Amino acid sequence: MSAKFSKAYLLAGTVLMSAVAAPAFAQEDAQSASIASGEFTGGENTGGAIVVTGSRIQRKDLTSTSPVAVVQAEEFELSGAVNVEQVINTLPQVLPGVTGFSNNPGNGAVTLNLRNLGSTRTLVLVNGRRWMFYDTNQVVDLNTIPQFLISGVDVVTGGASAVYGSDAVAGVVNFRLREVDGIEMGATYSLTERGDGARYSANVAVGSDFADNRGNVTLFANYTRRKPVFQGARDFSKTAAGDGCIVPGSTNPATEIGTPFPSGITVSTCASRGGEVGFVPQGSATGPIGTITLGTSSFIFNPTGGGVRPFQDPADLYNFAPANYLQLPQERYLIGAYGGYEITDGIEFYSELSYVNNRVAQELAPTPTGVTANLQIASPFFDAATRTRLQQQDAAESNVATRGDGYATTPVQYRFLSAGARNQEATRQAFRVLGGFRGAITPAINYDLFYSYARTSNTQIQRGNVSRSRYINALQTSFSSTGALQCMDASARAAGCVPINVFGSGLADPAAVRYVQVNSTNLEQSDLQNIVASISGSLFNLGLGADDVGFAFGGEYRKMSSRYIPDTFLASGDVLGxxxxxxxxxxxxxxxxxxxxxxxxxxxxxxxxLSLNGAARYSDYSLAAVGGNWTYTGGVDFAPIRDIRFRAQYARAVRAPNVQDLFGGQSTGFPAATDPCSDRGSAATRTQTLRDLCIANGVPAANVFTRAVQPNSQIQGFFGGNPNVRQETSDTYTAGVVFSPTFIPRLNITADYFDIKVEDTIGTRYGGLATALSLCFNTVQNLASPICQPFIGKRGATGALGETAGGQNPIFIQDNVGFLETSGVDVQVDYNLPVGPGRVSFFYLGTYLDKYRSTPIAVLPERENIGEGTFGLPKYRHTSRLTYSQGPVQVSGRWRFEGKTQDGRINNVFNGLTRIGTDPALLPKPYLGAISYFDLSFGADVNENLSFTAGVNNLLDKQPPVLGAAAEQANTLPSYYDVLGRDFFVSAKLKF
Known part of the structure; x- marks a missing residue:
């Protein structure tokens, strides 16, 4: 390295010493890489010791009693990844959380969901230390981690709260960053076979030792851009689909499964019993524009306006799919630095600095509005036939005071195509700074002290919202003294109200659209402060040939704070969209x-x-409901011979409630639910007892068991936090074997059994709106019961919950309500051997799921194997890679396998507390077959400075299954299955 270059980095390092530092990492040999991974803690006195993820004790080997799966940096390169999620979400231990394909629901972040126990129960570390979170749920956004600097990722199964504190319930995922020596520049470009969804990333990193090797510094920057793909660009998602398996008009209660359409029937689409069937496509992207409900029937307006006709299933349904994103657009800037400087013998200062600006947009179809309004029968918006129908509605009103007043009170549905699509742009700016000191107290004892501060600020700009009150004002009209049509409410007229014609296609006055349309800006800020001080080292030797007894102890302080500041418009609740x-x-x-x-x-x-290990932690929370609690772990590692090793561990872990759980402001949600008082519930439950209960709860007798009680499949509710929520607790048992036969060099096989139980899980009280409705009206059937209280006084004039005139939304807060349990076996194999002039290497990581059980409320039966959408988790998943390398060239293939699964409703449909299940023959797609994805890549080192990698993912262009009403979004599970199709990438890296 030139003197000029060294001086430049000496200057850069000196300037950055107040803010940046990093540890170095030990090289892992092939024999140990599959067993565990380690961080080299740095400093002269460590003697080459490492720290294995899941422990704070330095050691000379990589053995661990915790099951640890290791992903090497090469996996990111060979898959053409520009974001962390592209590799992590392919691991069989991980069920994708929110991803770059999560449009609705979604929030622009990427989260990690280990063992399907939830993102809030997975602790994410970078270099062994807590990373910054982004929201009131205190979850890490993986977009903030620099993928191109990762040297490896360690996935530790099970509770690790005794070592790392709260949230390590499902396990720990540690992203290890590497040092850079010299200058590295790289770029990656990806494009689908269909010519869309381009992703490109460019990065640069520079690093050097300085001050006679007493210090080192690494600086880095990255720019990433991802272009959108709309659902209309793929055959499987271009038409929103519903499903059903009964003959129109059927009253057989055993077959009431599927999507009920506005007319009140469920459309038959089953081509065969028990499986592969077609789905009902939903209309077109241009209609219907407006619908009204007269009596118990739905009508749509002619496109030219004025007249109505009965709603026709399913052709009149609006096809919202093409206007929704399949892949979300992204633009990210990421910069940072880390380094260290040995001030004097035994005292090293280290620091880290990271900043990210990430912008992700979401796009949804134009706002669907559903309100109840008093429509003026004499309005010029209606023709004579429609006025006659409205007069009949007016004459039949139950409210004597408004009966025959020239206004018909009726639900109105309208899709605001004239206002354009709804979109939300989320801009996330985050920074994290860390500084600390470490070194040796004696040759056998080390210390480490650091402080970190992180802040994430989110700005969400929403366009396409509609004001509910303004919309109703614009619908409710009267005639002025001159005979002109005007808004009925004088104060609304003064505020610019213009009558709106939603009773046809493109008839709304632009001024009326501007009056009802409102944009909003919402702000969110999260802060994390963390101080950790520890002393570790060795004590004495037992004299039986093993290493010294190791220890670590210390203290930690964390402060978490978050706030969400919604736009005044959103906070008022006066919002549609x-x-x-x-x-x-x-x-x-x-x-x-x-x-x-x-x-x-x-x-x-x-x-x-033979070795033993144990750890304990006492945590004293400022939260009265949590207070003080213990977490602890103990394990044993036993190798009777060199070739085979057995390990087992028990761990107690906790998850303390987050800011959202505790202090979440009341928000509006629209969960899918069935009101037993409507015609959506099973006919078998429609007893006289239930009828009397519904009437006592406020449903008009004439409306019981009709569509008027529940006009939509979703029911609006209010949901919020609870300052009295307690911590969750978990117990994890793991046992495994590591086989590294001396007679087959370079072969490593590990198999680990895991069993994780989480109790007092934090969730919505009474299991949420849907569960509470079923328990109250079908099981408890006593309005005095606490479980019925959310529905007391919440029904409107028609008996509907929430949205109708006079109705109020049921309120549900957070509570400790249920439990989770999962168990299974992880198997990992790695092997490499010389073949001719080159070398073949093989890696395999698979998971067999023994069980996954959950319940949203403790009094209910266990739900078995619930995964994404309505489908369960596959019993078996794996990822494997086979690589041949010769000199500067390598060819590599990857096989991603997702096992078969089934619709969760087969085993998880209940009548109150009784499990009744569902006949698979009644479901449109009861089973999902296994699916394999094959990826191919090619790499070459042109010279010692320049290398290229190119490849194709999903080589066979395997398409995701179409799931209809059971889908999460885009007619499938887009975070789980590959939705882009055959996808090409090329990357280059330059070092000097």
């Missing part, structure tokens, strides 16, 4: 003391090795 919400704000802290002990008992003395 996006969900309303009240402000959220709160903070809490925790003081902790922890200790860890590792006892190597024997090595190469009678047996090959």
């Amino acid at each position: 996006f969900n309303a919400g009240q402000p959220t704000g709160g903070a809490y802290d925790v003081k902790e003391a922890f200790a860890e002990l590792r006892v190597p008992v024997i090595e190469d003395n009678v047996i090959h090795s």
Whole structure:
């Protein structure tokens, strides 16, 4: 390296020493890489010791009693990844959380969901330390992690709260960043076979030692751009689909499964019993524009306006799919630095700095509006035939005061195509700064002290919202003294109200559209402060050939705070288009003391090795409902001979409630639910007892068991936090074997069993709106019961919950309500051997799921194997890679396998507390077959400075299954299945 280059980095390092630093990492040999991974903690006195993820004790080997799956940096390169999620979400232990394909629902972030226990129960670390979170749920956005600097990723199964504190319930995922020596520049470009969805990323990193190798510094920057793909660009998603399996008009209660359409029937589309069937396409992207409900029937307006005709299923349904994103657009700027400087012997200062600006947009179809309004019968918007129908509606009104007044009170549905699509642009700016000191107290004892501060600020700009009150004002008209049509309400007229004609296609006055349309800006800010001080080292030796007894102890302080500031318009609840919400704000802290002990008992003395380990942590939360609690773990590692090793561990972990759980402001949600008082519930439950209960709850007798009680498949509710929520607790048992036969060099096989139980899971009280409705009206059938209280006084004039005139939304808050349990076996294999002039390497990581059980409320039966949408998790998943390398060239293939699964409704439909299940023959797609994705890549080192990688993912262009009403979005599970199709990439890296 030139003197000029060294001086430049000496200057850069000196300037950055107040803000940046990093550890170095040990090289892992092939024999150990599949067993665990380690961080080289740096400093002269470590003697080459490492720290395995899941422990704070330095050691000379990579053994761990915790199951640890390791993803090497090459996996990111060979898959053409520009974001962390593209590799992490392919691991069989991970069920994708929110991803770049999560449009609705979605929030622009990318989250990690280990073991399908939830993103809030997965602890994400970078270099062994907590990373910044982005929202009131205190979840990490993987977009903030620099993928191109990753040296490896360690996935630790099960509770690790004794070592790392709260949230490590499902496990820990540690992203290890590498040092850079010199200058590295790289770029990646990806494009689908269909010529869309372009993704490109460019990055640069520079690093060097300085001050006679007493310091080092790495600086980096990245720019990433991802272009959108709309659902209309793929055959499987271009038409929104519903499903059903009964003959129109059927009254057979056993077959009431599928999508009920506005006319009140369910359309038959089953081509065969028990499986592969077609789905009902939903209309077109241009209609219907407006519908009204007269009596118990739905009518749509002619496109030219004025007249109505009965709603026709399914041709009149609006096809919202083409206007929705399949792949979300993204633009990200990421910069940072890390480094360290040895001030004097035994004192090293280190620091890290990271900043990210990430912008992700979501796009939805134009706002669907559903309100109840008093329509003026004499309005010029209606023809004579329609006026006659409205007069009949007016004459039949139950309210005597308004009966025959020339106005018909009726639900009105309208799709605001004239206002354009709804879109939300989320801009996330985040920074994290860390500084610390570490070094050796004695040759055998080290210390480490650091402080980190992170802040994430989110700005959400929403366009396409509609004001509910303004919309109703514009619908309710009268004639002025001159005979002109005007808004009925004088104050609304003064505010610019213009009558709106939604009773046809493109008839709304632009001035009326501008009056009802409202944009909004919402703000969110999250902060994390973390102080950790620890002392670790070795104590003594038991004299049986093993390493010294190791220990670590210390203290930690964390303060978490978040706040969500919705636009005044959203906070008012006067919104159609996006969900309303009240402000959220709160903070809490925790003081902790922890200790860890590792006892190597024997090595190469009678047996090959035996070691024990244990850890404990006491946490004192500022939250009265949580207070103080203990977490702890204990494990054993036993190798009777060198070739085989057994390991087992037990861990107690906790998840403390987050700011959203505790202080979440009341927000509006629209969960899918069935009101037993409507005609959507099973006919078998429509007893006289239920009828009397519905009437007592406020449903008009004439409307019981009719569509008027529930006009939509979703029911609006209010949801919020609860400051009295307690912590969740979990127990994890793991047991495994590591086989590294000396007679087959370079072969490593691990198999680990895991069993995780989480109790007192935090969720919506009474299991949420849908569960509470079923329990109250079908099981408890007592309005005095606490489970019925959310529905007392919440029904409107027609008996509907929430949205109708006079109705109020049921309120549900957070509580400790249920439990989760999962178990299974992970298997990992890696092997490499010389073949001719080159070398072949093989890697395999698979998971067999033994069970996954959950319940949203403890009094209910367990739900078995619930995954994404209505479908369960596959029993078996794996990812494997086979690579041949010769000199500077390598060819690599990857096989991603997703096992078969089935619709969760087969085993998880209940009548109250009784499991009744569902006949698979009644479901449009009861089973999903196994699916395989094959990827191919080619890499070449042109010279010692320049290398290229190119490849294709989803080589066979495997398309995702179409799931109809059981889909999460886009007619399928877009975060789980590959939705882009055959996808090409090319990347280049330059080093000097």
